[in-house]
Amino acid sequence: MEELRLLGLDFGSATVGVACSDGLFLTAQPLTVIRRKHETKLRQTYQQIEEIVAERGINALVVGLPKRLDNSIGDRAEKTEAFAADLERRTGLPVVLWDERFTTVEAHRILDAGGAKREQKEAVVDKLAATIILQSYMDFLANHPDEKDDLLRKIKES
Numbered sequence: 676m677e678e679l680r681l682l683g684l685d686f687g688s689a690t691v692g693v694a695c696s697d698g699l700f701l702t703a704q705p706l707t708v709i710r711r712k713h714e715t716k717l718r719q720t721y722q723q724i725e726e727i728v729a730e731r732g733i734n735a736l737v738v739g740l741p742k743r744l745d746n747s748i749g750d751r752a753e754k755t756e757a758f759a760a761d762l763e764r765r766t767g768l769p770v771v772l773w774d775e776r777f778t779t780v781e782a783h784r785i786l787d788a789g790g791a792k793r794e795q796k797e798a799v800v801d802k803l804a805a806t807i808i809l810q811s812y813m814d815f816l817a818n819h820p821d822e823k824d825d826l827l828r829k830i831k832e833s
Contacts, residue, residue: 679734679830682727683809684762685775685801686738686755688714691724692801694809695731700816700823703809705802717758721765728766734830735768739775739808769829773812781807 678698685692691709696702709723727733738759741751748756756772763770781804816823 679827680732681735681737681809681813682724682731682733683737683805683812684724684739685805685808686758687801688751690801691720692803692805693724693727694802694806695727695733696809696813700813703806703813705799705806708799708801717761721761724762725766728768733766733768734833735826736762736766736770737773737809737812738762738770739804740772741775744776768833769826771812771826773808775804775808 679700680698681696681700681703683692683694683696683703689711693706693709694703695706697704706727709720711717711720724736728736736759738755740755740759741749743749743752759770759772762768816826
């Protein structure tokens with residue numbers, strides 16, 4: 676099987692956590708956190724993501740969608756959907772929106788269990804959340820071959 680890579684993104688109001696898959700969709704590794712000065716200033720954020728896509732040979736992006744507990748879409752999720760649509764247009768790659776409920780909570784739990792101090796958490800929580808989002812999606816694909824085939828088809832068409 677040809678190696679393919681996914682990029683996981685945790686899109687927040689001031690940061691974007693970034694994680695990358697291995698070439699077989701088995702493991703996700705944290706990469707970086709992209710920071711911006713204002714929520715609406717996205718030009719440099721898009722540029723940095725495009726650079727990562729080119730450098731790492733990314734084939735598709737997985738963006739965490741912050742749904743509400745009742746599964747509805749709020750303001751933050753609408754902004755995330757717009758961000759994902761822009762990424763798809765700019766990169767020409769498939770973008771998957773993946774439910775990210777509780778990923779930041781899980782990232783904090785993992786860091787607390789490891790004894791991380793507050794300053795350490797702030798530096799890594801977003802990229803850890805992106806890693807959890809991406810790993811969750813890859814685990815889903817491993818158990819749903821039809822969904823994986825659909826993603827592979829979209830990658831070939833892009």
